Amino acid sequence: MNAITKRQPRVELSTSALQHNLKCVRELAPQSKTICMVKADAYGHGIEFALNALQDTDAFGVACIEEARQIRQLGCSQPITLIEGVFNEAEWLEASQQQFECVVHQQQQVDWALAHPQIYQQNNLKIWLKLNSGMNRLGLQPDELLKAAHQLRAAGFELVLTMHFANADVPDHPLNQQQIQTFLNLKQQLESIEASCCNSAAIFNWPELHFDYVRPGIMLYGASPYSDISAAKLNLRPVMHLKSNLIAIQHVKAGQVIGYGSRFTTTRPTRLGIVAMGYGDGYPRALTHGAYVSIHGHEAPLLGRVSMDLLAVDLTDLPSTINIGNEVTLWGDNPSVDLIAQHNNTIGYELLCRLTNRPKRIIF
Ligand SMILES: Cc1ncc(COP(=O)(O)O)c(C=O)c1O
Known part of the structure; x- marks a missing residue:
C-alpha cells in the first residue's frame, strides 16, 4: 500500500496532443488559414498553455475583447478575431488600436465602424460580416447584410463573409443545406469576398466549404464534435x-x-x-x-x-x-x-x- 501524502486531483495537459490536433486541422484544410478558437480559457485548458502550444496557428479566435486583451498581454502577436465583435464604440476604438479583427453582426456595430474607419483600416484589419443563415443566434439577415456590405466597402473596409452552423455535428440535418445555400448565395452576390464558415465538425464534413479560414475549437482539444464518432476514430x-x-x-x-x-x-x-x-x-x-x-x-x-x-x-x-x-x-x-x-x-x-x-x- 502506498502512503497518501496529499490530495492529488490534477489536470495533465499534453502539449504534443494539442500540436498533433492542430496538424490534423492543417492536413484537412491545407489551403485555408487556421483560426484556433481559444475562448473560455481555451475550452477550460488554460489560455497560457494553449497559446504556447499553438504558436503555429495563423490566428486566434475569442468571444470578446476581455479575452483578446488577456492574450495580447500574454505576448501573443498573431491576429485575434472577436467572434461576438465589440459591445460599444470605445471597444471598437480599442480593437482598432490593438489590432483585433471584429465580427459585425448587427447594424450598431456597422455604425461604429463607419464612424471610426481610419485606425482599423491603417492596421489592415478586416471586418467579419456575420450572416444569420438560419441558426438565428447572431448575424444579419441576407438583405441587411448586403446593405451593410455595400456601406462598409464604400467606406474602404475589407470584408470576410462568415456564418456558423447550428447542426454541423449532424451532417444530414436538413438545416445544413439551407444554411450552405444561403451562404453561397450571399458569397456570390458579394463577389470576390473572403469567407469562413467551418467549425470542427464542418471541417470534417465539408472540405469544399473550407474557404479562406477555418475555425476549429473542440477538435484541437482532442474531443469529438460528434456524438456518434469518437475522437480516437477521427485521429484526435x-x-x-x-x-x-x-x-x-x-x-x-x-x-x-x-x-x-x-x-x-x-x-x-x-x-x-x-x-x-x-x-x-x-x-x-x-x-x-x-x-x-x-x-x-x-x-x-x-x-x-x-x-x-x-x-x-x-x-x-x-x-x-x-x-x-x-x-x-x-x-x-x-x-x-x-x-x-x-x-x-x-x-x-x-x-x-x-x-x-x-x-x-x-x-x-
Ligand atoms: C463562431 C464560432 N466559430 C467556431 C467555433 C468552434 O466550434 P467547435 O468547438 O465546434 O469547433 C465556435 C464555437 O462555439 C463558434 O462560436
Whole structure:
C-alpha cells in the first residue's frame, strides 16, 4: 500500500496532443488559414498553455475583447478575431488600436465602424460580416447584410463573409443545406469576398466549404464534435487528462448502501475504492449508470453519487493489487471526456469548460 501524502486531483495537459490536433486541422484544410478558437480559457485548458502550444496557428479566435486583451498581454502577436465583435464604440476604438479583427453582426456595430474607419483600416484589419443563415443566434439577415456590405466597402473596409452552423455535428440535418445555400448565395452576390464558415465538425464534413479560414475549437482539444464518432476514430488525441488517486478502500457486504442519498445498494460483497475527485473539482455529479474510471488500465465502474470531493468505484473485479495510492484516470484516453459527458447527458465541451481551478494543472 502506498502512503497518501496529499490530495492529488490534477489536470495533465499534453502539449504534443494539442500540436498533433492542430496538424490534423492543417492536413484537412491545407489551403485555408487556421483560426484556433481559444475562448473560455481555451475550452477550460488554460489560455497560457494553449497559446504556447499553438504558436503555429495563423490566428486566434475569442468571444470578446476581455479575452483578446488577456492574450495580447500574454505576448501573443498573431491576429485575434472577436467572434461576438465589440459591445460599444470605445471597444471598437480599442480593437482598432490593438489590432483585433471584429465580427459585425448587427447594424450598431456597422455604425461604429463607419464612424471610426481610419485606425482599423491603417492596421489592415478586416471586418467579419456575420450572416444569420438560419441558426438565428447572431448575424444579419441576407438583405441587411448586403446593405451593410455595400456601406462598409464604400467606406474602404475589407470584408470576410462568415456564418456558423447550428447542426454541423449532424451532417444530414436538413438545416445544413439551407444554411450552405444561403451562404453561397450571399458569397456570390458579394463577389470576390473572403469567407469562413467551418467549425470542427464542418471541417470534417465539408472540405469544399473550407474557404479562406477555418475555425476549429473542440477538435484541437482532442474531443469529438460528434456524438456518434469518437475522437480516437477521427485521429484526435485528448489534450486533457483528469487524474487523481485512490485514497481509501472499503470492504462492504451485500445489501449495503453507498454514499449520499444511499442511491446504490451492493448486490455482492464489494471492494470499494474511494477516489479524491468530486464535483468541487469539476467532475459531474449527475452521472447516470455506466460511467467508469480507469486504474492501471482496468475499468472500475462508479457506484453511488459523486460528492464534492470524493467518488466511489467498484474494485471487486479488478486485480487485488490495485490499492490505495494508485493513480486513477477520470477522463483522458480511456474513458474519453465524451464518454463521461454522454453518461451525464451533456457534451465534452461543457465538462472541459466547467472544471474548477482546484485540480492542479500539470503541463507535459
Ligand atoms: C463562431 C464560432 N466559430 C467556431 C467555433 C468552434 O466550434 P467547435 O468547438 O465546434 O469547433 C465556435 C464555437 O462555439 C463558434 O462560436
